[in-house]
Amino acid sequence: MPADYDYDLFTIGAGSGGVRASRVAAAHGAKVAVAEEYRVGGTCVIRGCVPKKMLVYGAHFAEDLEDARKFGWTLGECRFDWKALRDNVLADVDRLNGAYTDTLQNHGVEIFHERARITGEHEITLAGGRTVTARYILVATGATPHVPECPGSELGITSNEAFHLDDVPRRVLIAGGGYIANEFAGIFNQFGAHVTIVNRSDLILRQYDESLRDRLLKISVTKGIDFRFHAEFRGIEKTDDGALRVAMTGYDDIEVDCVLFATGRVPNTGGLGLESIGVELGDKGEVKVDRFSRTNRDHVYAVGDCTDRVQLTPVAIREGQAFADTVFGNNPTTVDYDAIPSAVFSHPPMAGVGMTEGEARNKLGTVKVYQSDFRPMKHVLAGRNERSLYKMICDGDNDRIVGLHMIGPEAPEIMQAAAIAVKAGLTKADFDATVALHPTMAEELVLMR
Template sequence: MTQYDYDLFVIGAGSGGVRASRVAAAHGAKVAVAEEHRVGGTCVIRGCVPKKMLVYGAHFAEDVMDAARFGWHIKECKFDWPVLRDNVAADVSRIEGLYTQTLESNQVEIFHERATISGPNEVRLASGRMISASKILIATGAWPAIPPIEGCEHGITSNEVFGLDKIPERIVIAGGGYIANEFAGIFHEFGSKVTLVNRSDKILRQYDAQIRDRLLQISTMNGIEFLFHNEFTKIEKMEDGRLRIHMSSHDPIEADTLLFATGRAPHTKGLGLEKAGVEVDKNGAVVVDDVNRTTCPSIFAVGDVTNRVQLTPIAIREGQAFADTFFGNKPTKVDYSCIPSAVFSHPPLAGVGLTESEARNTLGSVKIFTSDFRPMKNVLAGRNERALYKLVVNGDTDVVVGIHMIGPDAPEILQAAAIAVKAKLKKSQFDEVVALHPSMAEELVLMK
């Protein structure tokens, strides 16, 4: 008989917490999970899932415009934001129900309230109930970071953007990362005048320079305004409800909405980590070892709260590895090398492996192969927008060490191509593959 109420208590029912809970329970553990918001976490409720639905909705703006060149005549074209907003919210609720059902079918007990740590083997629920557990897993994710400037309370974050009453006539987006660029594309397609303000002179720093420069070129050509080397100094709310935004290197501008997309910080504030001796770094991230254990032997952490790689699939893998290691007698460690990623901008971009700059800084010899082309659909539609595919190759071994691309369906193509990079296939093997014609993906095996 265990001396604890549960073998495992998980704080946070996002992607990592749900996976860890379900798998640990399947291994025979008695598991409970506490979630103070909604089951599903950032990805399902206020992140990648609803955002991707908005991306789909936004893309119809281009499709409707292109339709005439393909023989379709649409007499009336009207966008109704509340219809999309409410349909997205309904589907998010449906998925939340599926996550809840998954936990319940695995006999995981769910507490729909906040839980904090009160000791190495004890948590306290918001209701005041104290619960003991052999192991505690922190999976509280990350939260939008807002710069501490005067008037910052007048802005919104990606948490609130899905519930807007209406599409703003003019929106200012703060940041240069994937969230900023994705919502810049979304709101531009919905008809907003979009201005993206960034304190540096680069967007999407972690992506290949040639690819991100192409996105900047296309976005600018489409009418999105970029203000680089600027920081906000003050936000004023005027009598008519609009915002006047003051910046360090630009005259004030006015907007209906200000969206902060300035990064996400580990969600550890007020969790009581100090009561169990759990160490956090200067950014508030929980410090863990390669088996997700914190500085307290009975407490573990997975996902964005550790700030290792803020990606949903990584949180899921970490949750699986934790459960298999400590409850399934299958020691498992997550491999963080060669992780594919994408930005669902307009157009989308994706990459895996070394960028050209990284390769030149780490490898003795590098060969670069590119294909810069106009997709067939864009040609007939009369669009000048060009796609760009890029292979980064180790010049000494002929191994493809990186693939980067921007263009229609780039993330869908990159997922399969990432297998080749992970498997360390050679450029000569790419050349041996017969092209699938006519397709955009065939460009990956036609580069010379």
Template sequence: MTKTYDYDLFVIGAGSGGVRASRVAAAHGARVAVAEEFRVGGTCVIRGCVPKKLLVYGAHFAEDLQDARRFGWEVGDCAFDWPTLRDNVLAEVERLEGIYGDILERHDVEVVNQRATVSGANEVTLADGTKVGAGTILIATGAHPVIPDVPGAGHGITSNEVFHLEAMPRRVVIAGGGYIANEFAGIFHEFSCHVTLVNRGDRILRHYDEQIRDRLLQISLMKGIEFKFNAPFEKVEKQEDGTLRIFLAGQDPIETDLLLWAVGRAPNTADLGLEAAGVALGKNGAILVDEDNQSSVPSIYAIGDVTDRVQLTPVAIREGQAFADTVFGNKPTRVDYANIPSAVFSHPPIAGVGMTESEARNKLGSPKTYTSDFRPMKNVLAGRNERSLYKLVVDESNDKVVGIHMIGPDAPEILQAAAIAVKAGLTKAQFDETIALHPTMSEELVLMR
């Protein structure tokens, strides 16, 4: 006889991926519960991409208000009030959390507001000691910001805490060279902070196209953001006045009011009972899964950042959908990880999809590249010298566009549509045959020769 469990599916973690998997599995007829020890919505909604993007919007008004004068608007003296933006953003986060909760409720998913750990192949234990049986267990606990093992590192904060600052600092040091570091560098700079970005390596955004990331570095330097490369942290000391003194290898100490760690994220697998249950983990604690999101224990699956495959919210959502359709919907589905678009909401933003030029050279030999280096119309009238750069990478053997990379205003918004062309395998000739939409920045994508 088939053993009966309390639930067909028990999900640990109610982030974007866990919520999608829960509601879709329930829609397929499964009895589903999801445990969340913090807040429904996960990193993206509560302390990640959503509130960060709202800060990006808020920060951009600093330039927009300056530009408005060149467009005939009489703009008086403006002052920025951080508590107003902070509180409005946190209120929006709370609203979205409620929506996520309503989604689960409408799909008859039981929400357990406490920590859950794995205590067997088909059993989880709740924080209050209750043991629950489940035919299938899904781990969707996400990841957390890494704080390096440096003396005094605890004096810094991470992206988790940055949305709750009591006041805007005058000086900020950001540790890291990835997308989180560069996004907050732009945000704090627009809020009139002196920003120093410290990276232990010799480049920023190493997974993005070299020309594009070099353009961001050039623009950031022109704006007044400082960069220190090849500068590992030695220690952090808190001064009597509450400021911080940061010691770097081979560099003079830096005095700052705030230190933000943005040096990477690690999967949330500690103390979940996974290894005792027989779940194989990678060297960084990531759950090892196959193409169907199944772990080494057949009844235990994992999706999203906890697997450390592609740490992007839409990927976690797609994985959650594929898991639920495969296991409970009788619709075997696998996620295609090729040509995933990504963006950096820096100032200006970066967006890219497909192969970079260097990747194409390694895989294809001698790809063709086309670039458009231009000053957007708005920047011309505003008196800004900031230039945009668009780039197409083309496989010379079949004329397919295998990569699109761009930096400039609204680059992520433009790239989403352009990414469809790369995913569909369209050719450079088909780009050329498309009539330009004028006057727009996006028309440059079909005018490169």
């Protein structure tokens, strides 16, 4: 690389995509620096999927401890301590922050713990006033929670603050119908809160198969979660006793102790100076990139949730790897976005890969649908009526599996292996020819009719 730049690569944002890109670029011999205004690790590690999954584990004990009696265990009085769980989770976040920092430093990446802004063609200015130059700039700033505009919206919180609450609120209103809303609904419900989900439409988790969405809704209602559909916020105000009174369209006012906004995430690109050098942005501030993660400016790239692609941590990691291999490894690499598995760690969890039944019918015309609707063995002995549903969507012309969708215990764990089959283009006959692993829930994948 020419010596007239301070760095070969300057990465703005040390989340999953930025860390992977910076580490791999450095391993290819580049001189790399990263600026991170908060903590190394990004949304997933610091305030997203990792700490949230730990809360999900904690929430599952509520039913597991109850079920344990049917399995012969004699238990004394059980008491849940939110502060103990919260502090243990945050301590592990500290550990992960340190691990990600060590990874960068061990590869010779210089870390600036401050905000950075693009102030020239190859120029970055740090919050402390220092200006540096880089041959390539990578934007990996992720996304940030969207908060709807309404009077009193500042009285609510987002998923960022949910991990730091002093106590589990007695009454929680969650705005939104996506994965964050349904995951935190399950968590708080199991911790003893009364949860109300408020959504503008009558759909939850619209990107998932309709059968699974309906099953989760029914189970959630059975567990005591309330839903208010076709409702929009009119305002939030604090009452004299410290509660929050929420007004919305179509329903009476409701008093709660916490309002959690889970109404989507928007690219975190404001104030980065991208417009000043002509980088093209979308209507929501997303950085527009080509298949090599390059913007309309040849020396500026972007990966992860700040772009107009898929907002998933493993995708950001692959984009970061592909960018570094392309630009610094002399190995042009793109990411294949077909058949990406995803999961919702609701209660119970959902997972899916490929096309839903509706998508397949619209795209392929003729489809074959196989499913298994069953009660897991553990639920049978525990006396729970909660049923799981596995669903396989096949191309009607050649029996190729184009979608797999599951709701039930450990569905995401099972889906990871099943997704390989969908990605590989296997057929229903390939599943039928596989001997069942008995007794498991996963065996239902090869027993569907």
